[in-house]
Amino acid sequence: MAATDRRPRRWRVDQQKITGIVLLAIVGVLVLGPLAVLLRASVAPPNTMPLETWAVTFSNFKAIFEHPATPTIIGNTLLYAAGSVGIGVAIATFIAWLTERTDMPGQALIRVMMFAWMAVPPLVIGFGWILLINPGNGALNVLARNLFGVQGALFTIYSFWSLILITALSVVPTAYVMIAGLLRNMDPQMESAARVLGGGRFAVARRITLPLLTPGLFSIGIYMVMAVVQAFDLPLIIGLTAKIPVMSTRVFLLSVPDNGIPNYSLSSAFGVVLLAIAVVLMWLYFRAIRTGEKFRTVTGRGFRPKPAVLGALRWPAFTAAMLYFAIMALPVLMLAWTSLFPFYRLPSLEALPLASLANFHRVLDSALVQRALVNTVLLVVLSASVVMLLSALVAWFSVRGGGLLGRVLDVMSFAPTAVPPVVMVMAILILYIKTPLYGTVWVLIIGHLTIYIAFGTRTMTSALIQIHKELGDAAMISGASWATSLRKVILPLVWPQVANGWLWVAAHSARDLTIPLVLMTTNNVVIASVVYTMWDFPDVPGAAAVSFLLVAALLVVVVPVQLLASRASTRG
Numbered sequence: 001m002a003a004t005d006r007r008p009r010r011w012r013v014d015q016q017k018i019t020g021i022v023l024l025a026i027v028g029v030l031v032l033g034p035l036a037v038l039l040r041a042s043v044a045p046p047n048t049m050p051l052e053t054w055a056v057t058f059s060n061f062k063a064i065f066e067h068p069a070t071p072t073i074i075g076n077t078l079l080y081a082a083g084s085v086g087i088g089v090a091i092a093t094f095i096a097w098l099t100e101r102t103d104m105p106g107q108a109l110i111r112v113m114m115f116a117w118m119a120v121p122p123l124v125i126g127f128g129w130i131l132l133i134n135p136g137n138g139a140l141n142v143l144a145r146n147l148f149g150v151q152g153a154l155f156t157i158y159s160f161w162s163l164i165l166i167t168a169l170s171v172v173p174t175a176y177v178m179i180a181g182l183l184r185n186m187d188p189q190m191e192s193a194a195r196v197l198g199g200g201r202f203a204v205a206r207r208i209t210l211p212l213l214t215p216g217l218f219s220i221g222i223y224m225v226m227a228v229v230q231a232f233d234l235p236l237i238i239g240l241t242a243k244i245p246v247m248s249t250r251v252f253l254l255s256v257p258d259n260g261i262p263n264y265s266l267s268s269a270f271g272v273v274l275l276a277i278a279v280v281l282m283w284l285y286f287r288a289i290r291t292g293e294k295f296r297t298v299t300g301r302g303f304r305p306k307p308a309v310l311g312a313l314r315w316p317a318f319t320a321a322m323l324y325f326a327i328m329a330l331p332v333l334m335l336a337w338t339s340l341f342p343f344y345r346l347p348s349l350e351a352l353p354l355a356s357l358a359n360f361h362r363v364l365d366s367a368l369v370q371r372a373l374v375n376t377v378l379l380v381v382l383s384a385s386v387v388m389l390l391s392a393l394v395a396w397f398s399v400r401g402g403g404l405l406g407r408v409l410d411v412m413s414f415a416p417t418a419v420p421p422v423v424m425v426m427a428i429l430i431l432y433i434k435t436p437l438y439g440t441v442w443v444l445i446i447g448h449l450t451i452y453i454a455f456g457t458r459t460m461t462s463a464l465i466q467i468h469k470e471l472g473d474a475a476m477i478s479g480a481s482w483a484t485s486l487r488k489v490i491l492p493l494v495w496p497q498v499a500n501g502w503l504w505v506a507a508h509s510a511r512d513l514t515i516p517l518v519l520m521t522t523n524n525v526v527i528a529s530v531v532y533t534m535w536d537f538p539d540v541p542g543a544a545a546v547s548f549l550l551v552a553a554l555l556v557v558v559v560p561v562q563l564l565a566s567r568a569s570t571r572g
Helices: 001-043 059-066 070-101 109-118 122-133 141-146 161-182 190-198 201-229 233-239 247-255 264-295 311-338 359-364 367-401 404-416 421-432 441-465 467-475 484-494 496-509 512-516 527-536 540-571
Strands: none
Touching: 001 264, 001 367, 001 421, 001 441, 059 070, 059 264, 070 109, 070 161, 070 201, 070 247, 070 264, 070 311, 070 367, 109 161, 109 311, 109 540, 122 141, 122 161, 122 233, 122 311, 122 527, 122 540, 141 190, 141 496, 161 201, 161 233, 161 311, 201 264, 201 359, 247 421, 247 512, 264 404, 264 421, 311 467, 311 540, 359 540, 367 404, 367 496, 367 527, 404 441, 421 441, 421 512, 441 512, 441 527, 484 496, 496 527, 496 540, 512 527, 527 540
8 A cells, every 4th residue: 555655656756857857858959959059150160051060260250340330230239229218218107107106097098008009019110100201202291291391301210210219119118017017116105204394296206216216217227228139120121221230130131131142150140249238238137136125115014105196287197198109009090091092192081982991801812811820820829828838837847846957947948038039030040941840830939939938937937936835735745746736726826927928928929020030931921921021022001901900919819808907906
């Protein structure tokens, strides 16, 4: 009888150990494989495939730093990131303060709309702005000429400041989510004390609120700079035409040139330089987080933030917040208008009777779009599901498993955060280009697993930390296997975090352009790559129709979930 009891216990231990080893192998292949190929390719001789020779040379790095355009490219990248984040974080901070620390009406609506705009692809926003402020026939420029007699173009899409401003508007939703949490958890007692002692509203904001927020805002700013440095969509569709080279587009053009042979060695060396910049920014980010420890004001004592009374400014404040959404809606509305006509038309009442859904019927009847729809659904569902499965297992071993295995899995799963997506996908291209996976939707899924596992793991780790270890132990003592306790006890408790993580990964998989464009063949096209291809063809009305369908599909999924989450939060 004793031997019979020991066997299941030994099986439980082996089951857990085997799962950990298999998980380590999977994460290692996903993360370490591309990184190893990237480093190898960066020191491979020029004009060779990285894995065809073991020769080592540093001539690629020498070519980068001796090239006269390199300082301009690096300077453009840093200036673009700093300018975009500076403006975007300022807007996000203002709106977050209104929704979290004042009595402004419509706060729940603004929160839901912020989450909804996170689902709108930067690719779509960029194309919409091109139609709006194209110097020749952009709708806003034509309107300015007709109404005010402006000579030439009042706005231009193809300038450094336009790229910065459009990117700044795009980063506001992500920055808002982070800053809103910062403001929500800041104890207002110090501000109240300052007001009691006679401090005015602006004096308190300058001397109390802002210093308390500075470490958090600094860490958020560094994180956002890291994200913009790695950005690819807007620098590709706006920056290339405007002749504003940045490092992400430089890596892409060397790997996937319009003409000539790809220079994987030089692009890998550029990727390593971009990776080094990202690592430095990540180091600064973690330093800022550690520094922020001494600025914590929330203790074990409960507190109830008292909102600032805006009085007569309540509705003007709401209008100012909604102005951001009105500006963000312009490019989407412009795409919607363009999708209703067989060729590009300026918005006017005279053209309205000619509008039709013919473009939507045409694109939905296209074999290319139909293939892209199937591939997109497959990519989104499998990427999100497998990412959250792997993330839940990695998080369990990191939080509960302990030991060297848990620490190694945690570090490996977080490593892709420091790797710019365009660099990671270029390494994936080199790694899989001579395998049967290349040219299929499966290589796109591998790319999304590699990039998004960092987010999924952080989400699940924060959820599992809140679950006491004794719950799983009690199930195993009662005879449940390790897998059964994980499936029937732990998973139901963290199901909301799993669902939120799945939704986030699904939305980002659908809107991502970097991986589909670098790895694109005729067989693995998805909606994002079809939009780019149709726009470049050019088939502007068709691209507008597909873009609008993509945005509508994402909003239909995201908005109801966020409305339910907002109502649940309000009831809580």
